[in-house]
Amino acid sequence: MTRDVLLPGATLGVMGGGQLGRMFVHAAQRMGYFTAVLDPDADSPAGRVSHHHIRSDYLDPQGLEQLAAKAQAITTEFENVPAAALEQLARQRPVAPGAAAVAIAQDRAKEKAHFMKCGVACAPHAVIETPQQLAAVADNLLPGILKTSRLGYDGKGQQRVATREELAAAWDVMKRVPCVLEKMLPLAYECSVVVARGQDGAMVSLPVQRNLHRGGILAITEVYDANVPAAAAQQAVASARAVAEGLGYVGVLCIEFFVLGDGSLVVNEMAPRPHNSGHWSIEGSDVSQFELQVRTLAGLPLTQPRALGPSIMLNLLGDIWFRNGGEQVPPWADVLALSGTHLHLYGKTSARVGRKMGHLTVTGASLEQVRSTARRCAELLGIDPF
Known part of the structure; x- marks a missing residue:
């Protein structure tokens, strides 16, 4: 479908009402767009802050018709949205990313085949x-x-x-x-690259993000100069761009990598959407991953994001509400008394162990200052040291 530039005042739609949709909605609204969210949950984080919330199943034809009627272009905030729903929407409105790219990301075998086709090494x-x-x-x-x-x-x-x-x-x-x-490979650490590709094929990317996972869930992301050796960082960015180019992708795409003990990289997986490891960019970059998502969907020009300084992001799981046996509110006042702390809670009505409740980004003038503050925040919140 032919795409026109959608200027502020248009309505942008999103399939999915989770926290990624919520942050997309905030970015779009800040830029002057109206928003419409399709999600079956009446209490969904994105639905609660959007101008329009269509409460229907992702495959419900009437719900999809309503979304297409309200929104001039549509994106998705999670990779398991049914590809058939995106195909139906794409018959009426521009959809980014497209159903074909999302379908590849939904299947590890197809995903790995695509990586190898693009010349990107897998395990x-x-x-x-x-x-x-x-x-x-x-x-x-x-x-x-x-x-x-x-x-x-x-x-x-x-x-x-x-x-x-x-x-x-x-x-x-x-x-x-x-x-x-x-x-299983001898891993030294993990990293990720968030890349945005526009309708015209232009591409930009956030700085390479160094990640620490615990129990399979992202715990810490660190972004600073030389957080990853230059050769590995260049290879990660080039590989991410090759994957996006090979898909003919439009939108924001995250590629996760394993860095092995010998310094070589192998790709882990891709997410056809903004990513947990890119949340630091809301405060830590002059263009966040969610603004990039708005720009790619609306057909606006892409500018290369610049980190404003070192950033460390702590993922906030429901575990920190249950530190001492019973449920209690974490000590937010103590955390926010520290300079450079930026708290994001996702509007979820109940905490559960392992549930992503929010994130905390720490920024500052020097890596030493940021790391010291982030470690103090982790101590206050009962997050394991890093």
Whole structure:
């Protein structure tokens, strides 16, 4: 569908009402756009702050018609939105990212095939969809991690296996759905790149983000000069751009990488949307990942983001509400008394262990200052040291 530039005053739609949608809505509204959210949850974080909230299932034809009627262009805030819904919307409105790119990101086997097609190195792996493929797994892929091909995120839908017997048992536990077995590699650390690609093919990216995961969930992101060696950073950015180019992508895309002990990179996975590791950019960059999402959807020019200084982001899980056995409000006043702290809570009505409730970004003039403040915040909130 032909895309025109949508100027402030237009309505931008988003499939999904979670925290990523909420931050997209805030960015769009700040720039003068109206917003419409489709999400079945009457209490969804994005729906509660949007001009319009269409409460329907993602595949409900009437709900999709309402969204297309209200919004001049539509994006998504999570990768598991049904591709069929995006296809229906795309028959009436510009949709970014498109259904084809989202469908690849929804399937680990297709995702890895795309990475290799783009010349981006993956961990050695095997696709397991049949008993014959299970039996044919090479011995050198063990020990490894068995991951469901679809619907896995934040460490869900995966299990470590050391032997062929454990592999077979794990596949049985996963009900023999299509899976990918990845060889375990000696990881030094993890990093990610958020890239934005416009309708005209122009691309920009945020600085490379160094990440720490705990229990499969992002815990800490650090952005500062030389947080990743220059050669690895250049390779990560080039690889992310190659993936986006290969998809003919329009929108914001995050690519996660493993950095191995020898300094080499292998790609982990991609997310066809803004990403938890890019949240620091709201305060830490002159253009945030959510403004980039607005710009790519509206067809506005893309400018290369510039970090304003070092930033450290702490992911705030529901665990910190239950530090001492019972539920209690975290000590926000103590945290906000520290210079350079920026608190984002996502408007979720109840805390649960493991649930993403918000994030805290710490900015400042020097890395030493930012790191000292971030570590003090972690101590106050009961987050493990880093």
